[in-house]
Amino acid sequence: MGVTVKIDFKNMLVNDRVKPYLFKARYGIEKESKRVDLSGDLAKTDHPKSISERDDHPYIQRDFSELQMEIITPVTETLEELFHYLAAIHDVAYRSMGKNEMLWPLSMPPGLPENEENIVIAKLKSVEDVQYREYLSHSYGRRIQMLCGVHFNFEFGDEFIQALFNAQSDMKEYRDFKTEIYLKATRNYLHYRWLFTYFYGASPSSEKNFFKEESLHGAVRSIRGSKYGYTNSDDVQVSYSSIQNYLSDLSSMVQKGLLSKEKEFYSPVRLRGGKHVSELADHGIKYIELRNIDLNPFEPYGISYEQAEFLHLFLLYLLWKDEGENCDEWVKMGSSYNDVVALEHPLEHTKFEKDAENIIDEMEQLVKILDLPISETLFVHLREMLMDPSKTLAGRLYKESEKSSQVQVATSIAKENYQKSWDKPYQLAGFTDMELSTQILMFDAIQKGIQVEVLDRHDQFLKLKLNDHVEYVKNGNMTSKDNYVSTLIMENKTVTKKILHQHGFRVPKGEEFQTIEHALRSYHLFSSKPIVVKPKTTNYGLGISIFKEGATYEDYHHAITLAFKEDNSILIEEFIKGTEYRFFVLHDQVLAVLLRVPANVIGDGKHTIEELVIHKNRDSLRGSDHRTPLERIQLGELENLMLKGQGYQFDSIPKKDEIIYLRENSNISTGGDSIDVTDQIPDDYKEIAVDAVGALGAEICGIDLIIEDTNVPATNKNAYGIIEANFNPSMYMHIYPYQGESRRLTMHIIHYLFPELLQTQST
Amino acid sequence: MGVTVKIDFKNMLVNDRVKPYLFKARYGIEKESKRVDLSGDLAKTDHPKSISERDDHPYIQRDFSELQMEIITPVTETLEELFHYLAAIHDVAYRSMGKNEMLWPLSMPPGLPENEENIVIAKLKSVEDVQYREYLSHSYGRRIQMLCGVHFNFEFGDEFIQALFNAQSDMKEYRDFKTEIYLKATRNYLHYRWLFTYFYGASPSSEKNFFKEESLHGAVRSIRGSKYGYTNSDDVQVSYSSIQNYLSDLSSMVQKGLLSKEKEFYSPVRLRGGKHVSELADHGIKYIELRNIDLNPFEPYGISYEQAEFLHLFLLYLLWKDEGENCDEWVKMGSSYNDVVALEHPLEHTKFEKDAENIIDEMEQLVKILDLPISETLFVHLREMLMDPSKTLAGRLYKESEKSSQVQVATSIAKENYQKSWDKPYQLAGFTDMELSTQILMFDAIQKGIQVEVLDRHDQFLKLKLNDHVEYVKNGNMTSKDNYVSTLIMENKTVTKKILHQHGFRVPKGEEFQTIEHALRSYHLFSSKPIVVKPKTTNYGLGISIFKEGATYEDYHHAITLAFKEDNSILIEEFIKGTEYRFFVLHDQVLAVLLRVPANVIGDGKHTIEELVIHKNRDSLRGSDHRTPLERIQLGELENLMLKGQGYQFDSIPKKDEIIYLRENSNISTGGDSIDVTDQIPDDYKEIAVDAVGALGAEICGIDLIIEDTNVPATNKNAYGIIEANFNPSMYMHIYPYQGESRRLTMHIIHYLFPELLQTQST
Incomplete structure (x- = not known):
């Protein structure tokens, strides 16, 4: 025991076939924080109702306490994507909490109630989960459970491990080889984690009632990362020499009653084989979970991109770096080093400064040898922090708190983050380059616990998943619910008009022309009437001329020439007098009616x-x-x-x-105002809209009706005219109108795509 | 009786509000002809089985005899469209008859069997219809039933009649006014129809056994148009003075037993109110049916565009032209004039030459006054025919027959028409400018008796209708059966690959790039591997570079630049070795597999x-x-x-x-050969294709698999790779492959869209 397989990673890592894949990996973050009110006091409310309250919500859950919100990113293949999701889920969390609450930016809780029984355990549906929390209360107390942190899940890329595997011949089993990689990285991480604690430890001081008795005097680098944090009893010792030893040690701890179950083992690194510990035995290690990360108070989402980049590089370095002969000893040494560093004063130079310098030099050298795409500023920053402890996270927080108090600093940071999320409530952080309706739809999906995968960001292509039910969505409302030819009908104004006309709806009479000459020859058909001349397929009002009193031959000629600049075919139509309304129809229902008023x-x-x-x-x-x-x-x-x-x-x-x-023109795109008039439009016009959309075979449609007087019944002759139908109607303009009520169309789309949502929750 | 309402059409027609609509009208043609074998003898076969044998086939029916084919156009709003359908339905008729039969181009039949009982009555499903034909056999004999002709259905445009109606105040009821218009035109047509007989009469001589005894000596202009044609007995007399008189006369004829039912009244003009005579009383006249038109032997479809144009102009002229005081007398006079002209020798000047000249002068004047868009050559040709009787249809046919015989002339014309239809069997006459697959689909739809309406010719947009069931189709296979987002998935190669990969199919590994710089920076990922560089969305092989042995940095750079010329995003993918096959999948079934070979x-x-x-x-x-x-x-x-x-x-x-x-490259578009290999591809690869299409949620899809060796099971690792999926796959290349079996995919589409077809017929 304690002696491990020796694999020469040093040579393998510089292999040319390995190099292209060095930075391939999969990442995931779980980040806990406490809900507080706007004064910074712990919230007394329940988990927000607007968030789907499934215990297995993929993005937003409760941790130990009802007021501890856990934000969970999906697994991503780039750090960029990871931080996009982290930002987005935070936005959803913030706006779901409502305007009276915010998230506490520190690992350490604000002042706790004197009686720890007043810390409310999460009101989960699962009886078992609640019982486990009660057991934890008894074993560790509720105070310590209020510590929050970040868990960083890390998986080396499969191509990377495959390339390493192919570069050696010592081990025959791919699964075992993979496990060895993670074991070595883990042991070295446990040994060297004091370095991370120095740079990024960020829990220097506690607030009222955190400690039952004041056991710690003065500020440190990381209370949470030290023995004063949330740790198992000293008797709990587990070997990382092999997966067999790890598992048998764990199960013996449980047998001895030192742990209630395997998951109660709180190592700074957790080995993961899948959802349950048992999977480790069958499948080996799939990924590791780094748990020793304090919330970074200066980052709105609790961890910086630099930290994540550092961790990835650090793990590669630790794989490369030789380890001690006796690996259990090696791990144990790491714990004591870490405790030393964690309990140093935040402004004090660390005892291991020399070692830290060496490690940083070696890491930088490795970056050069392996040609790794690391931010240029990383090493500058690391050296800066090493030379000047006040630049570390703990140092910064401590210094800022000196001016007022840690609580005041944290409250003001929390408010900034809160403000940022509420400033532009229509945006979804992390995805603000995407189409607005898509951002809002993603927001709603995340809130309802539907998994969102961006299949193509430039193309606004989403995969939505709820349990086994998958729906693909492009541009917010192009879905599987609409049939293909119906969208092609709407794309073609002539065909749309023909079909609506054949179904008895009033559409502007008109003709289509392919040549200027042909259109000119037909002037006599239109000479004395109010007409519209427009290109057949373009949008945004380009190339459209309107003659409310009829056109002279010259006007007519000019208008035709303009329209042909936009398309090969043009339409000349009777002009229908009245006001144009956009009806948003979803599956037999008008969900919104909008009036668009020209820029004014x-x-x-x-x-x-x-x-x-x-x-x-x-x-x-x-x-x-x-x-x-x-x-x-x-x-x-x-x-x-x-x-x-x-x-x-x-x-x-x-x-x-x-x-x-x-x-x-009244287009929103040219500064027009949007006014919701859904409740003002009589039902008979809504029926016309629904029936017309039905005639086109569409499910999701924005249909434009011109109505001269909404007080006149729709059945009256020429009461209305249908101008066009849109198969990908804008939703955001109904959701955030300039005036009138907001209509959350994206949520309707979500419920339309996933009707089972209504069965599993009370909305 | 006999005195009519007087309406001053002369003044109304020149009204400025009427003029724009003068040439708006609706047209329809029914054209009978006899099926003959390649020697010109009457066919002994049944109506072709490939044509849906519904008695109510909208386009191709049987008339009196099983071998009399009736071609029926839909109602059209332009003459161009009318002739397009006429041509198309003829093409379908020809190719449905098979290569051993053709259509007889004359109104007069070829030699008839000595025993007229050998003329087979149409084998219709309706007992009543068969009984009526038996009644006709008894009353008129079967010989006379073998006459064929063209019926021209004509309806003045609604806007035209509306404009006329608004320009007068004598009549208050629109329906009655409309009826008066048709009555006047009809009376004048009956009076002046000798003019049409002179120009376009085309049944100068009969063949063996047409007449029981030789009753007519020498050639004439129109046997069919004369008293020797198919007429009622002289006792049958009906007044056209009003619709009431017309109907009461008709019903009294039936009561007297002179007619078995109203439809046995064979006037050269039939008044139509709808499907049944009774509708005339309720709705007035809706349109008129001109029945005195001999088949034009020199036109492949039995009537020329000029004739149709003449008829429209003639009807306008007849509406304008004063009529006689006593309208019944006026109509009667017309019959005797017509009999004179019909029985004149084809090369003889007509007795009414002076009157004809006057009418033509007046018509030409009218064209000028009303500014009508008439072909410039029409009047030139009419005058030519008037001056030289040998230029009339009867004159021409007579003169040509003098050289050999009428039968020989007709047989040779029939062969030419036959040849024309078979020359390019993939084309549909009348619609050859449309996409090839659409032409073939239209062919199949017409054959199966599905109504085809071209909603947008340039956009290949069809409306198909069978009873109340409507389907819209664009580009031959873009239909209501596919869901929208599935086509959007296929439009996006990156998304397609992601989804296929997530479902466990092998797709080329690769990355998408938005900038040249980013792509260049990733060279190390691809440097030593076989790769394909291609634009993300374009087609036809443009901008694609293949490096089967890997690319140098220079090659790589060049290929990237080329690809970015075609699109804003490019894909770099591993190159999968093997042969590319196109699988055409329709709803869980592979219907065709095609191998494309580069031009050779x-x-x-x-x-x-x-x-x-x-x-x-x-x-x-x-x-x-x-x-x-x-x-x-x-x-x-x-x-x-x-x-x-x-x-x-x-x-x-x-x-x-x-x-x-x-x-x-093997694209058909650059001269490649298409080879059908459907029967050679093992089922397991077909299953892969079907399952992959299922993963994309598609119903109609062309999916491209690269297979290195079809003898290797598809389940083997890397046995295949999926390159792309197409939501609008070409069909014609499977239907007319360069080599191998034809797969009639269009017919599968028809049956897929209209599954009820299988229930109503035996295919």
């Missing part, structure tokens, strides 16, 4: 039009490039022309309450 | 490569622009380079049986 400002008798525009544009709902619910009003040539037509310029000062329109 | 010629030791290419290109299956099943092999720069690589030039003479490849 309202005068106050004091400010110029330009000033009014600038002021209106300040609204955080307005931005550009469809990444905000509304677009900024432009002050361009078209706006100028439009003003001129009304006798204004940008520097004119409109009268109080005068409405000045800056655009003819 | 086989040497004969005599001809140059260029000559061999020219010869191979002569195949009627080869053409250009995807309007033929195969494309012509090019002799361009790429082919030249490819030959050079093998030490050849265009004028090299390859050895006998040597295969010379002119292209690296």
